[in-house]
Amino acid sequence: MIVLGIESSCDETGVALVQTQGDAVPTLLAQALHSQIDMHQAYGGVVPELASRDHIRRVLPLARQVLADAQTALEAIDVVAYTRGPGLAGALLVGAGFACALAAALGKPALGVHHLEGHLLSPFLSADPPRFPFIALLVSGGHTQLMRVDDVARYTLLGETIDDAAGEAFDKTAKMMGLPYPGGPGLARLAEFGDASAFDLPRPLLHSGNLDFSFSGLKTAVMTQLRKCGSNVCEQDKANLAAATQAAIVDVLVHKSLAALRASGLLRLVVAGGVGANRHLRERLNAQCAKIGAQLHYPELALCTDNGAMIALAAAMRLQRGRAEINRDYAFDVLPRWPLASIS
Numbered sequence: 001m002i003v004l005g006i007e008s009s010c011d012e013t014g015v016a017l018v019q020t021q022g023d024a025v026p027t028l029l030a031q032a033l034h035s036q037i038d039m040h041q042a043y044g045g046v047v048p049e050l051a052s053r054d055h056i057r058r059v060l061p062l063a064r065q066v067l068a069d070a071q072t073a074l075e076a077i078d079v080v081a082y083t084r085g086p087g088l089a090g091a092l093l094v095g096a097g098f099a100c101a102l103a104a105a106l107g108k109p110a111l112g113v114h115h116l117e118g119h120l121l122s123p124f125l126s127a128d129p130p131r132f133p134f135i136a137l138l139v140s141g142g143h144t145q146l147m148r149v150d151d152v153a154r155y156t157l158l159g160e161t162i163d164d165a166a167g168e169a170f171d172k173t174a175k176m177m178g179l180p181y182p183g184g185p186g187l188a189r190l191a192e193f194g195d196a197s198a199f200d201l202p203r204p205l206l207h208s209g210n211l212d213f214s215f216s217g218l219k220t221a222v223m224t225q226l227r228k229c230g231s232n233v234c235e236q237d238k239a240n241l242a243a244a245t246q247a248a249i250v251d252v253l254v255h256k257s258l259a260a261l262r263a264s265g266l267l268r269l270v271v272a273g274g275v276g277a278n279r280h281l282r283e284r285l286n287a288q289c290a291k292i293g294a295q296l297h298y299p300e301l302a303l304c305t306d307n308g309a310m311i312a313l314a315a316a317m318r319l320q321r322g323r324a325e326i327n328r329d330y331a332f333d334v335l336p337r338w339p340l341a342s343i344s
Protein backbone atom coordinates (compact mmCIF):
# COMPACT_ATOMS: atom_id res chain seq x y z
CA MET A 1 0.00 0.00 0.00
CA ILE A 2 1.24 3.50 -0.85
CA VAL A 3 0.29 6.47 1.36
CA LEU A 4 0.75 10.12 0.39
CA GLY A 5 1.17 12.38 3.45
CA ILE A 6 0.58 16.14 3.56
CA GLU A 7 1.76 18.34 6.46
CA SER A 8 0.70 21.99 6.65
CA SER A 9 -0.02 22.70 10.32
CA CYS A 10 2.40 25.61 10.77
CA ASP A 11 5.29 27.03 8.74
CA GLU A 12 6.45 23.99 6.78
CA THR A 13 4.76 22.43 3.76
CA GLY A 14 5.73 18.77 3.76
CA VAL A 15 4.77 16.04 1.30
CA ALA A 16 5.94 12.41 1.35
CA LEU A 17 5.18 8.92 0.09
CA VAL A 18 5.55 5.83 2.27
CA GLN A 19 4.94 2.22 1.40
CA THR A 20 3.75 -0.64 3.59
CA GLN A 21 4.43 -4.30 3.06
CA GLY A 22 2.41 -6.51 5.40
CA ASP A 23 3.15 -5.79 9.04
CA ALA A 24 6.70 -4.52 8.46
CA VAL A 25 7.61 -0.96 9.48
CA PRO A 26 6.64 1.26 6.50
CA THR A 27 9.42 2.61 4.31
CA LEU A 28 9.89 6.14 3.02
CA LEU A 29 9.85 6.34 -0.79
CA ALA A 30 10.39 10.10 -1.14
CA GLN A 31 9.75 13.35 0.65
CA ALA A 32 9.89 17.07 -0.10
CA LEU A 33 9.68 20.07 2.17
CA HIS A 34 9.36 23.81 1.86
CA SER A 35 10.16 25.84 4.96
CA GLN A 36 8.59 29.29 5.30
CA ILE A 37 11.11 30.39 7.93
CA ASP A 38 12.71 33.03 5.66
CA MET A 39 9.30 34.54 4.93
CA HIS A 40 8.25 34.78 8.60
CA GLN A 41 11.64 35.96 9.86
CA ALA A 42 10.90 39.57 8.93
CA TYR A 43 7.96 39.49 11.38
CA GLY A 44 9.80 37.70 14.24
CA GLY A 45 7.30 34.82 14.22
CA VAL A 46 4.76 32.93 12.13
CA VAL A 47 2.07 35.10 10.49
CA PRO A 48 -0.87 32.67 10.09
CA GLU A 49 -2.43 34.30 7.01
CA LEU A 50 0.90 34.35 5.16
CA ALA A 51 1.50 30.73 6.17
CA SER A 52 -1.82 29.59 4.65
CA ARG A 53 -1.19 31.45 1.39
CA ASP A 54 2.26 29.98 1.05
CA HIS A 55 1.02 26.41 1.70
CA ILE A 56 -1.43 26.93 -1.21
CA ARG A 57 1.45 27.92 -3.49
CA ARG A 58 3.76 25.06 -2.46
CA VAL A 59 1.69 21.95 -1.93
CA LEU A 60 0.98 20.94 -5.54
CA PRO A 61 4.55 21.38 -6.88
CA LEU A 62 5.90 19.48 -3.84
CA ALA A 63 3.44 16.61 -4.46
CA ARG A 64 4.53 16.45 -8.11
CA GLN A 65 8.18 16.42 -7.04
CA VAL A 66 7.65 13.58 -4.57
CA LEU A 67 5.81 11.44 -7.14
CA ALA A 68 8.58 12.06 -9.68
CA ASP A 69 11.35 11.29 -7.15
CA ALA A 70 9.65 8.03 -6.17
CA GLN A 71 8.87 7.26 -9.84
CA THR A 72 5.31 6.62 -8.75
CA ALA A 73 2.18 7.35 -10.78
CA LEU A 74 -0.60 9.38 -9.17
CA GLU A 75 -2.96 6.41 -9.63
CA ALA A 76 -0.68 4.19 -7.52
CA ILE A 77 -1.56 6.16 -4.36
CA ASP A 78 -3.87 4.08 -2.14
CA VAL A 79 -4.59 6.61 0.65
CA VAL A 80 -4.11 10.37 0.99
CA ALA A 81 -3.25 11.40 4.56
CA TYR A 82 -3.16 14.95 5.92
CA THR A 83 -2.56 16.71 9.24
CA ARG A 84 -5.99 17.32 10.78
CA GLY A 85 -4.59 19.14 13.84
CA PRO A 86 -3.39 20.60 16.08
CA GLY A 87 -2.03 23.71 14.39
CA LEU A 88 -3.07 26.93 12.66
CA ALA A 89 -6.64 26.57 11.37
CA GLY A 90 -6.09 28.24 8.00
CA ALA A 91 -2.83 26.38 7.38
CA LEU A 92 -4.40 23.04 8.29
CA LEU A 93 -7.34 23.73 5.95
CA VAL A 94 -4.99 24.06 2.97
CA GLY A 95 -3.49 20.60 3.51
CA ALA A 96 -6.84 19.02 4.35
CA GLY A 97 -8.54 20.62 1.35
CA PHE A 98 -5.78 19.57 -1.02
CA ALA A 99 -5.68 16.01 0.35
CA CYS A 100 -9.44 15.50 0.24
CA ALA A 101 -9.75 16.98 -3.27
CA LEU A 102 -6.96 14.72 -4.53
CA ALA A 103 -8.42 11.66 -2.80
CA ALA A 104 -11.88 12.43 -4.25
CA ALA A 105 -10.44 12.83 -7.76
CA LEU A 106 -8.60 9.52 -7.44
CA GLY A 107 -11.55 7.75 -5.79
CA LYS A 108 -9.25 6.81 -2.90
CA PRO A 109 -9.78 7.29 0.84
CA ALA A 110 -8.56 10.36 2.74
CA LEU A 111 -7.27 10.12 6.30
CA GLY A 112 -6.78 12.89 8.90
CA VAL A 113 -3.73 12.43 11.14
CA HIS A 114 -2.77 13.94 14.51
CA HIS A 115 0.38 16.05 14.09
CA LEU A 116 1.90 14.91 17.40
CA GLU A 117 1.23 11.26 16.59
CA GLY A 118 3.36 11.91 13.50
CA HIS A 119 6.22 13.30 15.62
CA LEU A 120 5.85 10.46 18.13
CA LEU A 121 6.12 7.73 15.50
CA SER A 122 8.77 9.47 13.34
CA PRO A 123 11.69 7.45 14.88
CA PHE A 124 10.19 4.39 13.16
CA LEU A 125 11.64 5.78 9.91
CA SER A 126 15.17 5.76 11.36
CA ALA A 127 17.79 3.05 10.79
CA ASP A 128 17.25 1.84 14.37
CA PRO A 129 13.49 1.95 15.00
CA PRO A 130 12.17 1.49 18.57
CA ARG A 131 9.92 -1.31 19.79
CA PHE A 132 6.73 -0.78 21.81
CA PRO A 133 6.21 0.05 24.65
CA PHE A 134 8.29 3.18 25.25
CA ILE A 135 8.29 6.57 26.95
CA ALA A 136 8.12 9.48 24.52
CA LEU A 137 9.41 12.97 25.17
CA LEU A 138 7.61 15.24 22.70
CA VAL A 139 9.33 18.59 22.49
CA SER A 140 8.17 20.92 19.75
CA GLY A 141 7.44 24.62 19.34
CA GLY A 142 3.91 24.20 20.67
CA HIS A 143 4.09 21.11 22.91
CA THR A 144 6.10 19.57 25.71
CA GLN A 145 4.74 16.23 26.83
CA LEU A 146 5.83 12.94 28.31
CA MET A 147 3.72 10.03 27.06
CA ARG A 148 3.67 6.32 27.65
CA VAL A 149 3.24 4.64 24.26
CA ASP A 150 2.09 1.01 24.33
CA ASP A 151 1.32 0.79 20.62
CA VAL A 152 -0.02 2.95 17.80
CA ALA A 153 -3.14 4.67 19.14
CA ARG A 154 -2.40 3.62 22.75
CA TYR A 155 -1.06 6.77 24.39
CA THR A 156 -1.14 7.76 28.06
CA LEU A 157 -0.23 11.33 28.99
CA LEU A 158 2.19 11.31 31.95
CA GLY A 159 2.97 15.01 32.15
CA GLU A 160 3.02 18.20 30.10
CA THR A 161 3.86 21.86 30.28
CA ILE A 162 1.52 24.04 32.26
CA ASP A 163 2.56 27.16 30.31
CA ASP A 164 5.19 27.60 27.56
CA ALA A 165 6.53 24.68 25.52
CA ALA A 166 10.27 23.93 25.50
CA GLY A 167 10.59 25.15 21.90
CA GLU A 168 8.70 28.30 22.82
CA ALA A 169 11.14 28.88 25.72
CA PHE A 170 14.05 28.58 23.26
CA ASP A 171 12.33 30.87 20.75
CA LYS A 172 11.21 33.57 23.20
CA THR A 173 14.52 33.83 25.07
CA ALA A 174 16.40 33.83 21.75
CA LYS A 175 14.23 36.73 20.59
CA MET A 176 15.13 38.68 23.74
CA MET A 177 18.78 38.15 22.84
CA GLY A 178 18.16 39.57 19.38
CA LEU A 179 18.36 36.26 17.50
CA PRO A 180 16.16 35.69 14.42
CA TYR A 181 13.07 33.41 14.39
CA PRO A 182 12.94 30.48 15.10
CA GLY A 183 15.39 31.06 17.92
CA GLY A 184 16.03 27.46 19.04
CA PRO A 185 18.78 26.52 16.56
CA GLY A 186 20.38 30.00 16.79
CA LEU A 187 20.40 29.97 20.59
CA ALA A 188 21.94 26.49 20.53
CA ARG A 189 24.69 27.72 18.19
CA LEU A 190 25.41 30.77 20.36
CA ALA A 191 25.48 28.56 23.48
CA GLU A 192 28.47 26.66 22.02
CA PHE A 193 30.61 29.73 22.78
CA GLY A 194 29.19 30.36 26.24
CA ASP A 195 29.78 29.29 29.83
CA ALA A 196 26.52 28.03 31.33
CA SER A 197 27.74 28.58 34.90
CA ALA A 198 28.08 32.35 34.35
CA PHE A 199 24.36 32.82 35.07
CA ASP A 200 22.23 31.12 37.68
CA LEU A 201 18.83 30.42 36.11
CA PRO A 202 15.87 28.58 37.68
CA ARG A 203 14.88 24.98 36.82
CA PRO A 204 11.09 25.32 37.17
CA LEU A 205 9.22 22.33 38.65
CA LEU A 206 12.45 20.28 38.75
CA HIS A 207 11.50 18.75 42.10
CA SER A 208 7.71 19.03 41.77
CA GLY A 209 7.32 15.29 42.24
CA ASN A 210 5.26 14.99 39.07
CA LEU A 211 6.09 14.95 35.35
CA ASP A 212 4.77 18.40 34.48
CA PHE A 213 6.90 21.23 33.07
CA SER A 214 6.84 25.01 33.31
CA PHE A 215 9.06 27.33 31.28
CA SER A 216 7.49 30.78 31.54
CA GLY A 217 9.43 31.66 34.73
CA LEU A 218 12.67 30.96 32.91
CA LYS A 219 11.74 33.54 30.29
CA THR A 220 11.26 36.16 33.01
CA ALA A 221 14.58 35.22 34.64
CA VAL A 222 16.42 35.63 31.32
CA MET A 223 14.79 39.03 30.82
CA THR A 224 15.90 40.08 34.32
CA GLN A 225 19.50 39.03 33.61
CA LEU A 226 19.48 40.91 30.29
CA ARG A 227 18.23 44.06 32.05
CA LYS A 228 21.02 43.72 34.62
CA CYS A 229 23.58 43.53 31.81
CA GLY A 230 22.22 46.82 30.47
CA SER A 231 21.93 48.12 26.94
CA ASN A 232 25.53 47.42 25.90
CA VAL A 233 25.44 43.70 26.69
CA CYS A 234 28.62 42.15 25.23
CA GLU A 235 28.72 39.14 22.91
CA GLN A 236 30.32 36.93 25.57
CA ASP A 237 27.54 37.75 28.07
CA LYS A 238 24.97 36.84 25.42
CA ALA A 239 26.72 33.54 24.68
CA ASN A 240 26.93 32.77 28.42
CA LEU A 241 23.25 33.56 28.88
CA ALA A 242 22.36 31.38 25.85
CA ALA A 243 24.36 28.50 27.34
CA ALA A 244 22.74 28.97 30.76
CA THR A 245 19.24 29.08 29.22
CA GLN A 246 19.85 25.95 27.16
CA ALA A 247 21.30 24.18 30.22
CA ALA A 248 18.24 25.08 32.33
CA ILE A 249 15.76 23.82 29.70
CA VAL A 250 17.77 20.65 29.02
CA ASP A 251 18.25 19.91 32.75
CA VAL A 252 14.50 19.85 33.30
CA LEU A 253 13.78 17.79 30.16
CA VAL A 254 16.43 15.20 31.08
CA HIS A 255 15.43 15.03 34.74
CA LYS A 256 11.73 14.47 33.97
CA SER A 257 12.39 11.98 31.16
CA LEU A 258 14.51 9.87 33.51
CA ALA A 259 11.81 10.15 36.20
CA ALA A 260 9.22 8.91 33.67
CA LEU A 261 11.41 5.90 32.83
CA ARG A 262 11.86 5.11 36.52
CA ALA A 263 8.15 5.47 37.31
CA SER A 264 7.08 3.24 34.39
CA GLY A 265 9.82 0.65 34.75
CA LEU A 266 10.47 0.99 31.00
CA LEU A 267 13.99 1.23 29.57
CA ARG A 268 13.20 2.78 26.20
CA LEU A 269 12.94 6.51 25.48
CA VAL A 270 11.91 8.13 22.21
CA VAL A 271 12.60 11.84 21.70
CA ALA A 272 10.61 13.64 19.01
CA GLY A 273 9.78 17.17 17.87
CA GLY A 274 11.94 20.09 16.81
CA VAL A 275 13.80 20.51 20.12
CA GLY A 276 14.88 16.86 19.75
CA ALA A 277 17.43 18.20 17.24
CA ASN A 278 19.25 20.02 20.08
CA ARG A 279 22.78 18.65 20.43
CA HIS A 280 23.16 19.42 24.13
CA LEU A 281 19.87 17.66 24.91
CA ARG A 282 21.02 14.62 22.93
CA GLU A 283 24.41 14.48 24.66
CA ARG A 284 22.86 14.72 28.14
CA LEU A 285 20.18 12.13 27.37
CA ASN A 286 22.73 9.78 25.77
CA ALA A 287 24.90 9.93 28.90
CA GLN A 288 22.03 9.52 31.39
CA CYS A 289 20.33 6.70 29.48
CA ALA A 290 23.64 4.86 29.10
CA LYS A 291 24.05 5.01 32.90
CA ILE A 292 20.77 3.16 33.53
CA GLY A 293 20.98 0.91 30.46
CA ALA A 294 18.03 2.55 28.70
CA GLN A 295 17.76 2.59 24.91
CA LEU A 296 17.34 5.96 23.29
CA HIS A 297 15.73 6.60 19.91
CA TYR A 298 15.58 9.78 17.84
CA PRO A 299 14.10 10.49 14.44
CA GLU A 300 16.61 11.20 11.67
CA LEU A 301 17.68 14.86 12.10
CA ALA A 302 15.72 15.91 8.99
CA LEU A 303 12.55 14.37 10.49
CA CYS A 304 12.81 16.11 13.89
CA THR A 305 11.06 19.24 12.66
CA ASP A 306 7.75 19.22 10.78
CA ASN A 307 7.60 17.09 7.64
CA GLY A 308 5.22 15.06 5.47
CA ALA A 309 6.98 11.74 6.08
CA MET A 310 5.80 11.49 9.68
CA ILE A 311 2.19 12.13 8.61
CA ALA A 312 2.29 9.46 5.90
CA LEU A 313 3.99 7.10 8.37
CA ALA A 314 1.43 7.62 11.16
CA ALA A 315 -1.40 7.01 8.66
CA ALA A 316 0.31 3.87 7.33
CA MET A 317 0.92 2.45 10.83
CA ARG A 318 -2.73 3.05 11.76
CA LEU A 319 -3.92 1.42 8.53
CA GLN A 320 -1.71 -1.61 9.23
CA ARG A 321 -3.47 -2.06 12.59
CA GLY A 322 -7.01 -1.37 11.34
CA ARG A 323 -7.10 1.74 13.56
CA ALA A 324 -7.61 4.38 10.85
CA GLU A 325 -10.71 6.54 10.70
CA ILE A 326 -11.09 6.75 6.94
CA ASN A 327 -12.81 9.83 5.54
CA ARG A 328 -14.78 8.39 2.60
CA ASP A 329 -17.17 11.26 1.85
CA TYR A 330 -14.36 13.86 1.68
CA ALA A 331 -16.28 16.23 3.96
CA PHE A 332 -13.40 17.38 6.13
CA ASP A 333 -12.75 19.45 9.19
CA VAL A 334 -9.59 20.46 11.02
CA LEU A 335 -8.93 20.49 14.77
CA PRO A 336 -6.59 23.38 15.71
CA ARG A 337 -6.70 22.24 19.36
CA TRP A 338 -6.67 18.46 19.67
CA PRO A 339 -5.21 16.68 22.72
CA LEU A 340 -3.17 13.62 21.72
CA ALA A 341 -4.36 11.69 24.77
CA SER A 342 -7.94 11.99 23.41
CA ILE A 343 -7.28 9.86 20.34
CA SER A 344 -7.35 6.09 20.28
Ligand code: KG4
Pocket residue numbers: 010139140141142143166167168170171182183184185188273274275276277278279304305306
Ligand atom coordinates in the same frame (compact mmCIF):
# COMPACT_ATOMS: atom_id res chain seq x y z
O1 KG4 B 1 8.35 20.18 15.86
P1 KG4 B 1 8.61 21.53 15.29
O2 KG4 B 1 9.29 21.61 13.96
O3 KG4 B 1 7.31 22.36 15.10
C1 KG4 B 1 6.21 22.27 15.93
O4 KG4 B 1 5.39 21.35 15.75
O5 KG4 B 1 6.17 23.16 16.82
O6 KG4 B 1 9.46 22.33 16.38
C2 KG4 B 1 9.90 23.63 16.18
C3 KG4 B 1 10.62 24.07 17.43
C4 KG4 B 1 10.97 25.55 17.42
O7 KG4 B 1 10.62 26.10 18.68
C5 KG4 B 1 12.49 25.56 17.23
O8 KG4 B 1 13.12 26.68 17.80
C6 KG4 B 1 12.88 24.28 17.95
O9 KG4 B 1 11.86 23.37 17.58
N1 KG4 B 1 14.20 23.78 17.53
C7 KG4 B 1 15.27 23.74 18.37
C8 KG4 B 1 16.36 23.23 17.60
N2 KG4 B 1 15.90 22.98 16.32
C9 KG4 B 1 14.57 23.32 16.32
N3 KG4 B 1 15.40 24.08 19.64
C10 KG4 B 1 16.60 23.92 20.21
N4 KG4 B 1 17.70 23.46 19.56
C11 KG4 B 1 17.62 23.10 18.27
N5 KG4 B 1 18.72 22.63 17.63
Ligand code: ZN
Pocket residue numbers: 115119140141273274305306
Ligand atom coordinates in the same frame (compact mmCIF):
# COMPACT_ATOMS: atom_id res chain seq x y z
ZN1 ZN C 1 5.59 19.76 14.87
